[in-house]
Amino acid sequence: MVKLIGKIKINTAVFISGKGSNLKSLIKYSKEKKSEIKLVLVITNNKKAAGLKYSKQSNIKSLIVPYSNKKFAEKKILKILSQNKIKLVCLAGFMKILSNKFISNFKYPILNIHPSLLPKYKGLNTHERVIRNKEKYTGCTVHLVSKKLDSGRIIMFKKLKVYKNDTKLTLKNRILKHEHLLYPEAVSKFCSNL
Numbered sequence: 686m687v688k689l690i691g692k693i694k695i696n697t698a699v700f701i702s703g704k705g706s707n708l709k710s711l712i713k714y715s716k717e718k719k720s721e722i723k724l725v726l727v728i729t730n731n732k733k734a735a736g737l738k739y740s741k742q743s744n745i746k747s748l749i750v751p752y753s754n755k756k757f758a759e760k761k762i763l764k765i766l767s768q769n770k771i772k773l774v775c776l777a778g779f780m781k782i783l784s785n786k787f788i789s790n791f792k793y794p795i796l797n798i799h800p801s802l803l804p805k806y807k808g809l810n811t812h813e814r815v816i817r818n819k820e821k822y823t824g825c826t827v828h829l830v831s832k833k834l835d836s837g838r839i840i841m842f843k844k845l846k847v848y849k850n851d852t853k854l855t856l857k858n859r860i861l862k863h864e865h866l867l868y869p870e871a872v873s874k875f876c877s878n879l
Contacts, residue, residue, distance in 0.1 A: 694723035695876055698771045700779035701729050705736015706861060707777035707798055707868050712743050714869035721876035726769050728762060730781055752781055759787045766791060775872065776830065785832045795830035796875065798868050800860050802842055803828060807835035812853040812860070823847050823856065825864045827871035841871040 697715070699708050708727060715724040727740040727747040740747040748765060752758045766774070776783075776797040788795065801811040803826040815823045824844040831837035843863045847856065 695721055695773045695879075696725050696770050697722040697773045697775060698726040698728055698766060698769070699724065699775045699777050701727060701734055701736040701777050702731045702780040703734055703736060703778050705734060705739050705777065707864055708736045709739045710865040710869055711775060711777065711872070712739055712745065714872065716743075719873075721873060722773060726765070726771060728765070730758070730779070736778075755781075755784065759784055763787065763790055773872075773876070774830075775868070777868070782834060783830065788830060788832055794875070794879075796840065796872065797828055797830050797835070797837075798864050798871075799826045799828065799835050800857070800864065802826060802844060803835055803839060812856040815847060815856065816851060816853055820847050823860065825860050825867055827868055827875075840875050841867060843867045 699711055701708050712724055714720055715722050724743075724745055727737070727745055729737060729747070729749055730752040732749045732751075737747050746769075750758050750761055772793045774791065774793070774795040776795065783795070799807070799811075801807075801815065802822065802824045806814050812823070822844050824842055826842040827840045828835070829837035829840065843866075845860060845863060
C-alpha cells in the first residue's frame with residue numbers, strides 16, 4: 686500500500702462507461718487543497734461515454750479501451766496504469782467486471798461505488814429489485830473491490846428511505862445525488878488511513 690508523505694498526492698485513475706457524474710464529483714474533489722488524490726487518468730470501454738467531456742474540460746488524460754477482447758483489454762489497461770504510476774483506481778459506473786487476474790496483478794487498491802446498501806442487492810438492476818421487494822431503506826456503498834462481485838470491505842455507506850411512490854428512476858436519481866457526496870468522502874477516509 687502507498688503511504689501519504691507530506692503533500693504527495695496519490696496518482697488516481699477513474700474508470701467509467703457512461704455519464705460520468707461520479708467522475709465529475711471526484712474531479713472536483715481532487716482539485717481541493719486537502720484532497721489526497723491527483724486524478725491523472727480516465728479510462729473507458731465506451732468511446733461514446735458522455736463522461737469523457739469532464740476529463741477533457743479538466744485536461745485529464747483519457748483513454749478508450751474497447752472490451753471486444755477482455756483479456757487483451759485488461760492487459761493493456763494494466764500496462765497503462767503502470768506507465769502512469771497509478772496507485773489507486775476508482776470505478777465510477779464502469780460496466781465491466783474486472784477479472785480476478787486483473788485484481789491480482791494490480792497491486793494497489795481499487796474502489797467502487799454501488800447503488801445499494803451492500804451486502805444486499807449486488808450486481809445490476811438494484812433499484813428495480815429494491816422496489817419489487819418493498820424495501821423500506823436503500824442507499825449507496827463505497828467498497829474495496831475484491832475477487833467476489835460487490836463483496837469487498839465496505840469503506841462508507843449512505844442509508845436512504847424508500848418512499849411509497851418511488852419508481853426505479855426516482856430512486857436512482859435520489860441515490861445518485863448522494864453518491865456524488867459519498868464517493869469523495871469515502872476516498873478521503875480511505876486514503877487518510879493508508
